[in-house]
Amino acid sequence: MGNKPDAANERTSGLPGSGAERSGARAEAGVGASGSSSSVPAPPRAARAAVCAVFFVTGAAFATWAARVPAIQGGLELSEGQLAVALVGLSSGAFLGLPLVGGLVARYGSRPVLFTGMTVYLAALAGLAFAPGLPVLTVALALFACGNTAVDVAMNTQGVLVERAYGRNILGGFHAMFSLGGIAGAVAGSLAASADIGTRPHFAMTALVLCVVVATAATALLPDPPGQVEDAGPLFALPSAGLWIPGLVAFCVLMGEGVMNDWGAVYLHDVTDASPGAAGLGFALFSAGMVAGRLCADRIRARADTVRFTLGCALVAAAGAVVSISVPTTGAGFAGYTLLGLGMAAVIPVVFSHAARLRPERPGPAIAAVSAIGYVGFLAGPPVIGGLAEAVDLRAAMLVLPALMGAMALFSLGLRRR
Incomplete structure (x- = not known):
């Protein structure tokens, strides 16, 4: 009953899609479906909530690091120049990973890439606080950025799949959740700094809590369309x-x-x-x-x-x-x-x-x-x-x-x- 407006929105949507796709979206929403909905692991509302959670977690994790950069810098006694070197790991890890992630999503699907990327991302977040010096911090930041890159592409792919299932534009709302997660992570980081909580317990506890949220949400993510991962092509490819x-x-x-x-x-x-x-x-x-x-x-x-x-x-x-x-x-x-x-x-x-x-x-x-x-x-x-x-x-x-x-x-x- 609550999903009927979504079916109505499909009829007025400007998004392209075959009749079979629109019927599939209505079946997932429980509207006009004559068969069982067991062919999908979760209804669209649950998948939408799951993707919202992933976007929120991604923003919160990055803001956790950003809010405590001064504490990390002070703890390792890094100069401005040394911190800049460490940040090269962050930017290079993100940029170098992007061309590979698309091929990984095509070959293995967005859900496995999302799970793997989030594991690396949150583990690296915890590891940043335990880095003993500049070299390890630089490597940890590169891993942090690589994990974030994998999650970014995979979660946007999931967002597109959910948007297709709804038959209307909802991707902007997911990105709003990323921003809200960033605000939450920044506020939590500010409070932790004000309370003189060290980065090690702060980052470790944050990574653990966010990991639980993602593990809960993961069960509701949508599968990639049949056949999408069969003809994967090369892992690395320039934009067409x-x-x-x-x-x-x-x-x-x-x-x-x-x-x-x-x-x-x-x-x-x-x-x-x-x-x-x-x-x-x-x-x-x-x-x-x-x-x-x-x-x-x-x-x-x-x-x-x-x-x-x-x-x-x-x-x-x-x-x-x-x-x-x-x-x-x-x-x-x-x-x-x-x-x-x-x-x-x-x-x-x-x-x-x-x-x-x-x-x-x-x-x-x-x-x-x-x-x-x-x-x-x-x-x-x-x-x-x-x-x-x-x-x-x-x-x-x-x-x-x-x-x-x-x-x-x-x-x-x-x-x-x-």
């Missing part, structure tokens, strides 16, 4: 021609997100003379905008196609960038950062869903290919801003943000033909 456009859209938004993560608070402090607390609040408003945008995205997408939605996101984010740069005050920065968060929030789930529709028989490799292109931008953004700030000044360097949003708008027009 049709995936470069969504990949470039992802590049623009993730480069912008990387810039905001590393330079957003610095810009408010150095350019608008905001206090350290106000600069932190500005970044919090950007994060809140991301959460709000992801929570609202699915309902907006139901009324707009991919091109119009992505164009709208680019315009909102560009407006935020222009406001924060053209009026160098803290108040304008707050308003601009909120708009930037709202505009950037849902672009990634939209392009992931679009890529999966381009390759319905191999959604995992398609998502991995788009992620790989996008992650280049995420890694490139902060050093590009740093170099430009040295050459000119930080305010001028931040003009990269509206330029990126303009490029994203242009690239999104290419999605119309896909």
Whole structure:
């Protein structure tokens, strides 16, 4: 009875799919099914809750590390340069794993890759606190990033499968759960630091609790479609021609997100003379905008196609960038950062869903290919801003943000033909 609105939504959805797929979704929801539902391991509502839990756990685990970086640095007596070396392990582990994960998902399915990746991810989280020095910390961060990469691709593949079963857009809500998990992990980390709880008990207990949550959720994940893992192809493959456009859209938004993560608070402090607390609040408003945008995205997408939605996101984010740069005050920065968060929030789930529709028989490799292109931008953004700030000044360097949003708008027009 409670699932009937989902069946109704399938009839009005713009998502492609065969009649058999739509019938299968109704059968899973218990609507109009004449046969048994035993062919699937869990109803869509349970699978949706499970994927939400996985996204939440992933965000919480990463924020746990991010919130205690100063404690790790102090405990190992690392200089700024040594910490930067350790962080190379984080970025290189994530980037190098992306081209392989798509092939693994295609060959073995998203659920096994998710289980394996989450095991590595949470074990590495606990291990970060026990690293005796810089070399071990660097290796642990590389493993942490590899596990996160595997989980990221596999959980988005699961999200696409659940979205197909529902017959309507729900991927944005999953990404909102990632953001909420990040907030929860950051708050817990702040409380642990305030209570003078060491990183070893904090990370070990967090990893254990999150592992229990994932183990509980794992029983409700959906199986990959029959035949999807039979013709796996190579483990390593470059993005195919049709995936470069969504990949470039992802590049623009993730480069912008990387810039905001590393330079957003610095810009408010150095350019608008905001206090350290106000600069932190500005970044919090950007994060809140991301959460709000992801929570609202699915309902907006139901009324707009991919091109119009992505164009709208680019315009909102560009407006935020222009406001924060053209009026160098803290108040304008707050308003601009909120708009930037709202505009950037849902672009990634939209392009992931679009890529999966381009390759319905191999959604995992398609998502991995788009992620790989996008992650280049995420890694490139902060050093590009740093170099430009040295050459000119930080305010001028931040003009990269509206330029990126303009490029994203242009690239999104290419999605119309896909």
